[in-house]
Amino acid sequence: MAGAMSPPFPAERGIEVYNKKLGMWIFLASEVMFFAALIGSYVILRFGATGEWAKPGIVLSIQITAFNTFLLICSSVSMVKAYAAIQDGFPDKMKFWLLMTILGGAAFVGIQIYEYIHLIEHGFVPSGFTEGSHLAELVENGTLPAATMGLYGSTFYTMTGFHGFHVTCGVVSMLYLYLFKALPGKYTPQDFGGIEVVGLYWHFVDLVWIILFTIVYLV
Amino acid sequence: MHWWLPPQGSTFAQPIDTMFTWILVITGITFVLVEVGLVWFIFAYRERPGRKAFYTHGSTSAEVIWTAIPAVTMVILGLMSNGLWVKIKGRNSVPANAYPIGVYAKQFEWYFTYPGADGKLGRVSPSLVDKNSNPTGRDPADPAGTDDIIVRNQLHLPVNRPVVAILTAEDVIHSFYVPEFRVRQDVVPGMEIKSWFEATVPGSYEVGCSQLCGLGHYKMRAQVTVHTQADYHAWLQERTAKAQGEPTS
């Protein structure tokens, strides 16, 4: 080592991704594992269960949720628009699209809360179904399998609940950026890290929902 | 008391102990190698004035050697134990002529169900369990079950006959463990697990619960008695007579 003239070497000051963005990617990796645990359990429970699963569309309203899904996808698009706008140097357009995204996300959460209330009124609860409810009748007349209703409620509320929680976090953080970064005009075409990082998170949440919608509502 | 593994009470004991000994030899050699080496280095290479350490970044050939040797050993070990594993727990390992005994575990008791004259065990289902009259939830609708005998915390076995324990649990996970037989199998609520073994030495042993199952875990113990074939049948007769149309508790 010390003997011969050592050759020049690159300094390797890390990769060409700034910390916050890299950090978000890494965070999303852990989020993937978290939802993998929930979804994996759902798959194991559903296909390991004796007796078949409630048919789609009986307990859960596909129409409302389909609209909700559409809403979330739109909010993803508006997020991209906000990102593009600030990149091209149109802060006002960015503010508008960011606001749209926030509203989209908020609406999604609102509709989900409405859906929950509606479901609980009909007797669909995390532990299965409540006695004497509309759902109980459906179980009585065999429209719904009594054996797996418990698992159905457990998995449905856990998975959608935690997704809803993630959406809420996204909305809150976007609201923060909107009020304290975007409105005061802190974002410039040179520095819009916040938008990009939250955008990544938002697209991830959207993606997770599309999976959940498919396996929980449609299949 | 035995300073080594417990006495061998089943056909599994001998091969498992051999396996154990083999691993002990392999690991023992490595152990001695490492520890002796360390002690030697500690003395040979302790710091002394004027000494300088030998400057090297390693030796590929040496590393290849001590990578290859463990790798090969492990593969061999894997093959050896897998053969035995399949014999003991493999999907189709249970012998056709195995004598069925129902093992029902609950906090903190074992209920053993013995087939009556028909040599068959009746159906059981958790929904039928009644703490007082029907502790194991046997199904009265199943004729095979009518002559079954349920004994609490006493496992009686015929010697030299494969026995298949049909394990079910009422509440939490328990574990059926007889050290002398080298047999252990978790008993999981909602599952029916078959675990077979063949006792080879008449005498009395103990079943222990080896999976934490609650505050009475340590008291979840049952007596095992391995009889000669004749004694076993005598015992079964006596129990049958006793059990004639009487409530069990």
Place this chain on the structure above:
Amino acid sequence: MTTVAATAHATHAHHDDRSFIQKYIFSTDHKVIGIQFLFLTLFFLAIGGLLAMQIRWQLAYPGKPMPGGTLLPETMAPGGVLLPEYYLQLVTMHGTFMVFFAIMLLLVGVYANFLIPLKIGAHDMAFPRINMASFWSAFASGAVMLASLFVQDGSSRAGWTMYAPLSARHDYSGADFGQEMWSISIILFGLSSILGSLNYITTVINNRCAGMTWFRMPLSVWALFITAILGLLAVPVLAGAAIMLLFEQILGTHFFDPAAGGQPILWQHLFWFFGHPEVYILILPAMGIVSELVANGSRKPIFGYHSMVFAIAGIAFLGWIVWGHHMFVSGMNPTLGSSFMVSTLLIAVPSAIKVFNWMGTMWRGNLRFHVPMLHGIAFIAMFTIGGLSGIFMAATPVDMFIHDTYFIVAHLHYVLFGGSLFAIFGGIVFWFPKMFGRMMNEGWGKVHFWLTFIFYNGCFFPMHIIGMAGHMRRLYDPTVYDFLKPWQPMNEFISINAFLLYGSQIIFFVNFWWSLFKGKKASENPWEDNGLEWSCPSPAPHGNWETLPTVYRGPYEFSAPGASKDYLPQNLKLPTDRDPVLTPAAGH
């Protein structure tokens, strides 16, 4: 972004104008956070040990009133006699405290925080505020877990592995809200360790100083980096499982309830899918630390640096596909058992590489037996035993016999105490000067080491023997079993050693606190080591360096021919060294 932060820190470096609160309580300085973790974890280490002492008392003298036991409330130990339900709480909490709040936080809390920026030449972590959040959520998590012992009906009693349905239903376990508190605490803990991990990973990838190439990183940083990846991907699974367990109680879900179609085994799969990587989270950083200690103590470059790195990676990777070896007799498909056995046996290979390479490092070295080195050697010796005993339970048929016996208890303590804890003690002594600017007392350090080493073996080695005799785990009173009665003297012997072992730790604690105030002042590089951390003053100031160092060589250039001394710091520029070609720094 990093560069901006960097200059900001640099200006801070010497005239530090932060308030006391900013400096020592809600500090964003990685070193302060590391030290906060150190005090927190040493506290939990002491508590966890205290619980173990009560366990050992009960096992040695079942049903006899415990000295001082009358201080405990009626619901734990009426008249000083431990109740079974309290005994199970002890077992559960000892495991939980030691695994999560002592060892894991000591390694990924203390060492990762303190060492990573110092060893890779960064002013601080990539996300100092997230780092602070990580500490305080860990603190909250620990507080909740500790509090759970004192709520009505006490803490969880389902063992640290929390096997459902015992953990899922109060009428089975007899626990009450303490059970929920376990889940809540673990969820908070998961948050803390995810925040920590993403911080470490980002920092190592992006914030290395000029010339600190991947293969010039110290092995401790490599180990912590790979551990962080393990934690990042494994802990969320535990968090998910803990959430399901919590909902089982507060929402009445049925994930693990067979009566409603749930699957008890599901918990075990989730838990061990996290749990096995966790085992390596608990040992890999220790291996990294030991590499530093042994190289320094041997005054010799690490033998086979690259294969050491690949071994760490290999162990980490295999760690993902072996979780089933905890479940050979759980009722899992036996064919799965076979495949898990193979992958498990394979882990022996990289582990062997590491052990032999450490020995290769000592071979023809010039061994200095300072306290850290003693602990390093002890680690190699003890980890070897722990690793080898693992092969017994990797072999499925043998595991069927020794599973859930004291053989397992012995094995895991040889890895976690004989392994991790020796490395941790060594590391504390080694980096104490850099943390507090003073040396720990050498003489008492040696006394502590030898007593610990002797009583540790006296305590845990006999567990192999009673394990072979079939002594099950988590028994409140072994004398219930006829085949265990004769072993009672052995249990007593183990307990006496355990008490002495715990007693000897007092020496360490006293030495630690004494040295904190009275220890002899430390020079910049008291151990004559090559790491970057030794190039800044002791204790390291806020921001670490005025201007970041430049690295010219690997971290283990000991006894290099031609060098004036027997060590060659990474940042020391020899006339023959060229400066690194600076590529533009990352980030906006």
Place this chain on the structure above:
Amino acid sequence: MSVDFAKNPRGGTMRRLSSVAVVGAGLLALALGFSNRGGAALAGSTVTGKVKFVGKAPANPSIDMSEEPKCKAKYTTTPQEQVVMANKNGTLGNVFVYVKTGLAADAKYPAPTTPVEIDQSGCTYHPRTLGIMVGQNLDIKNSDPLLHNIKALGKKNRPLNISQPTAGMKTTRTFTAAEVPLAVECNVHGWMHAYIGVLPHPFFASTGAEGTFSITGLPAGTYTLEAWHEKYGVQTATVTVTGSDTKTADFTFTAK
């Protein structure tokens, strides 16, 4: 497992002998029944009665205690679980009689300070049937040198699931809500059962070896009495009292 008396000549004696233990238990229960009223000792009507039992008493299941020699040693014959305590005078023991309805809704009855005791001896609960007031102390004693687990999973009360590993241990608990019956079991010894009647008022009693009960201190009014038995369910009777008289109310259970 239970012994067939037809086959076993000593069966009769056995039953008599084992009932001796239960007589004691029954008396104890009665005694406690009285002491319960310590708190609300006020002049009032008394309702007494007999719990008759018709039909052939079924054989009680006998218990194989070989796994607990220390308990077995306390018996001279094979112990039995006293599911049906058929007394020689044609009455039924271990019946819990209490005022179900008729008390003023707003009436408050302070819980007596004297505790109710349940003892675990010979791996059996003594007494098997007992009454207690809400908020009154229940002393759980262990007279056996081995682990007993006391588990009462009431629907209205907090679950009780504790253990007593050594002899001479005493644990005190109270109940917060009325519940009849509150079944007590020991998960270590499957045959151990006891039944507690938890009530907000002191107007209850359980029958013993004589099959009689007596409820005193009742204010004037019309009451529905309920007699509860673990195997034969409930019987009800209605009595009207002036507040100073003594009435009788008999119940009859029929063997099934």
